[in-house]
Amino acid sequence: MRLVSSWRQQTTLEEVFVSLVGRGFVEREHEVGE
């Protein structure tokens, strides 16, 4: 995987959601899959 470009931008509500729920959600997906 090659990094083509990167920049910073104002946080969106979706990103707030992901930051709060994201990790727990990934853990749960694994739990379901196990």
Add this chain to the structure above:
Amino acid sequence: MLSHEPEVRVEVQNLRREFDSKERKVVALNGVSLKVREGEIFGVLGPNGAGKTTLIRILSTLLLPTSGVARVMGFDVASEPEKVRAVINMASGAERAGYDYISARGNLWFFSQLYGLPSEVAKARIKALSQLLGLDDYLDRKFYMLSTGYRQRVTIARAFINDPKIVFLDEPTIGLDVMTAMSIREFLIKEARENGRTIFLATHNMAEVDTICNRVAIIDRGRILTSDTPTNLKRSLGAPALVMEVSPLPVNLAFLGAVEGVKGFTTSVDEERGLARVQVVVESEECVRRALQGSQPPG
């Protein structure tokens, strides 16, 4: 606009709801507390199974809480459900909320009579809601002949037919085209601002929350993780998100979640340019470097 201090219309304290399944006890709500005021559009965001619908079902008296207190207009949902039902209404984007072989007008009339509205009042409300929701030309069509968008307009009109103080809406614009969703959102804003109605909205649609909600609660695993205005929530993360364009399209970006200081990430694909766009939520500037390093192949 309200000329007085807005009253508290929904008050929830330490609400808990458990469901028993054969294998284990499922806790759908685990100590939820919140207040929603007159004229507010309050959004509840959460992944599937977070507890949003359970919360709406308890507040609209369709389900009893296991423990805790929920009051709507000061009435306890468990001990005074009839008083609660008289001042609320609800609608879901997922339900088919009308009778197919009755006209849109007939459906609205039927539901107005369930609330005991006098004929003249019911007619006037159907007329006013039809105008506001752009239903005038469709009122005499049978429900099944209406498009998805117009059926949903009827469903929304139904949710306001009894002049409710509080309306609970579960995914009201799901599956609708952009223009229909916009006109429903405009209607909801007008009802909250001009008539002081409280709108309690459960949704997955971030843009919807950002556009119309005065406050939002993010709920997961039965708990409220945070609650504030959309603007304050966006500010609360501090460091702006890092956006990376990478190529080729990555198969698995799970490693990013393990990078220290990365709170989460979302991805989208720019097929035209053959790139993947990864938006990473970071704790601080320092994490940006680690996330960038993590995106490069080792060595």
